[in-house]
Amino acid sequence: MKKNLDAANLLYPMPTVLVGTVVKGRPNFLTIAHVGIMNHGHPQYVSIGLAKIHYSNQGIHEHKAFSINFPSEDMVELTDCVGMISGKKTDKSGMFELFEGELAGAPMIVRCPVNMECRLHDVVDFPTHEVFIGEIVASYADEEVLTGGVVDYAKVRPLLFDMPRRKYWRLGEPFADCWSVGKRLRRSLTGED
């Protein structure tokens, strides 16, 4: 039996990330999980949705850049804490050891096992939020989270965010191959191999 839940946003779980910016000359970080993937290709575009009240937005507008950093499970307290402290009141620039890539204005967090630096491509404006669409300029990962040179999310151990129950979830295990597990069914339906 279907229950109508009004217009609840149920598009979860989503990966929790730390967005890195430079605001008024200082690195700043914001915890979000309202992210998106725009396309598949090169250039590759991703989005982050930020309430306009956040301090980070002005840094993105100023430097036309931001970073996306993936915390591991062992960073859950720190990640949650960063999301509850505003850069307007508290200087967060010393909370993490940082590294720089190609862009100014996109400081990245050494302790996060996966990092992406993004050049601002476009801003989609909503009444209370700005969606920053970034072009991925470069991506980085700790060698410890790679399997055969490819990022292995079992090793990243991301924090998966669920707004309805306000929980961080662990990732489970991989259980099927994409563009593969459905092939037998496709063959039976269409005759195609």
Next chain:
Amino acid sequence: MKKNLDAANLLYPMPTVLVGTVVKGRPNFLTIAHVGIMNHGHPQYVSIGLAKIHYSNQGIHEHKAFSINFPSEDMVELTDCVGMISGKKTDKSGMFELFEGELAGAPMIVRCPVNMECRLHDVVDFPTHEVFIGEIVASYADEEVLTGGVVDYAKVRPLLFDMPRRKYWRLGEPFADCWSVGKRLRRSLTGED
């Protein structure tokens, strides 16, 4: 040690969904995981990124609507199969039992435990892709996946998609509360409760 992975998109895992549309008078379905959350509030906006070659796009343009349906683990073969069959060649309208909400052009899948119907709000154009931003008009869930009236993703058992390794992953278990687990650390850093 950080390894540079060029401009790889590492923004995963993402929830795999079946997008429902009506194209040329017939329901059609497409498997995607390149989704996004734009804001937090009412109205609530979400995005789906579709390559322009897909058949579904013309249905969204025509009806200014689409649905987002969440398959469970037990639908993995079917979900993967839908992603490998084009509506241009194969009529997918009979693959699922459907229900309708408020919008024409947004058929929803009964077997999927969570469904959202969206009214087209805007289209962000990329060279090879269109990002359809939808306003959530109504959301639905099977009573069996609710805990205390709220969607419980442990019961939904979503398919989490990972492009780098082309895998579907299970969701693990919740292990911390958002806006809560970091409070002790915040207190030690800022003195705020």
